[in-house]
Every structure is written in structure tokens, then in C-alpha cells.
Amino acid sequence: MSKRIIVSSVIGVVVLGGTAAGLAVASTQTSGKPAVENASTRYVPPTGTRAGSLTFTADVSDDSGVRGLKVLAWPASSDLDPTEAEMRSVESATCRSTSADTSRCTYTLKVTQAEAAELAPGTWHVSTLATAKDGDTTFTPRTSAFTVTR
Template sequence: MSKRIIVSSIVGVVALGGVAAGLAVASTQTAQKLTVENASARYVPPTDAQAGSLTFTADVSDDSGVRSLKVLAWPASSDLDPTEAEMRSVESATCRSTSADTSRCTYTLKATKAEAAELAPGTWHISTLATAKDGDTKFTPRTSEFTVTR
């Protein structure tokens, strides 16, 4: 066999290996969709000595980064059923980056004993609207729930 054929064969094998490796890397780097995960809500009723609170936390991720997370708590016993458009004007959680594409978002609401007395007892839902830095949004009508007790 001539040296040219051997060299050409080796160059071809190396080139094919490089293309295959490039395709493997490209397939593992697919765009990450906007997600809201690990959501939890905790309601603590007020006492004579201390205000009550609702604390909601969630991990929000997108390959472009996280711009915001809007949060709305509402009683299941109501007729309220928020839409994505309505969620644009509610309060935002505080989001802190935990990596280039993920943030831990926390929403805290304090309630005095008088304010808590006006809350409907029972199950409450939390709706969220996440917005990524590239403008993508993800609306989740029932991200989490908690129970208001007296």
C-alpha cells in the first residue's frame, strides 16, 4: 500500500472523528427552556408577639438567565383564576443568581393579626409568571399551595 493512501486514510478517520465529536457536543448543548422548579410555600399565622408570614421560594432557570418571577397568592375558595396577562402587574419575588442560568427566587409577605383575620381559611394557591432575560415567559396557574389556619 502506498504512503499516500495510508496518510489519506488517517486524515479521513481523524476528520470524521472530529465531526462526530462536534455533533456530540452540539447535541448536549441544547437550549434550556424556562423552568420553575422546587417550589414551596409556607404560611405561619401571626401571634400576639409576632406578625405572620407567607414565604414562597422557587428555583427559576433559563439559558439566557432570569429577569423576574411574579407571584400571586389567592384562596382556592374564591372565583379568582389569574391569567398570564393579569400576572404581569402583581408583585415580584426577589431573585438571586445561584449560577449563570438559575436563580433562587423568594417572595415574603408579612401579615398582622388583624390582616390575617381577614384571610379566607383553607387552601390557597400560588400562581407565578417567570420571565427570562431573553423575554421568554412561563405562566404557571398553580405553582404551589398552602393552608391558612386560624
């Protein structure tokens, strides 16, 4: 499945739901591994000829600092179930340091009505791959889940 289809799927899930979808707070803190916390989304649907947007934000921390965060939302009905290796090739959030060991990471997409029209309702999962400056990673295959209804 191409990255563009998955990205479009992320956008459409919120469009079909009709409101902003909140991602559950996710904590992946393990000894010496990066942690992903305070994950949330904000969706503004497209109107007329104006594009909408989807924004995913999370705080990522590690004692060595944060190198980056990969984010992928995918429909449970797709049988996609990404692996850590596959997550290495998905799009990255933009991370800005908020302290020596924590960064606020944000991933934003523009949303068109055409992209939203291609998506099916149902359960969706968000997967994340956090990478610390020392190379440690934390893969969370189901950081959160939400439901899309028509």
C-alpha cells in the same frame, strides 16, 4: 380585587392552617422556556404584638438567565383564576443568581393578626409567572395548591 387583599389572603391562609404550608415542587420546564422548581413556603405566625411572616422560595432557570418571578396566592373560592396578562402586574419575588442560568427567587411578607382574620378556609392556588432575560415567559396558573382549615 386589589393586590393588598390578595397579599393579605396569602398570609392568612397559612395563619388559618396553623402550620407552615409546603408548596409542592413545581417544574414548568419546557423547551426554551423558563422553569420554576423546588417551590416552598415557610410561615411564622404573628404572636402578641410581633408580626409573623410568609416566605415563598423557588429556583427559576433558563438558558438565557432569569429576569424575574411574579407570585400570587389566591383562594379558589374567589373565582379569581388569574391570567398571564394579570400576573404581569402582581408583586415580584427578589431573585439572586446562583449560576449563569439559575436564580433563587424569594418573596417575603410581614403578617399581622388583623390580616389573617379576614380570610376564609378552603383550597388555595399559587400562580407564578417566570420571565427569562431573553423575554421568554412561563405562566403556571396553578403552580401548587394547599388547603386552609380553621
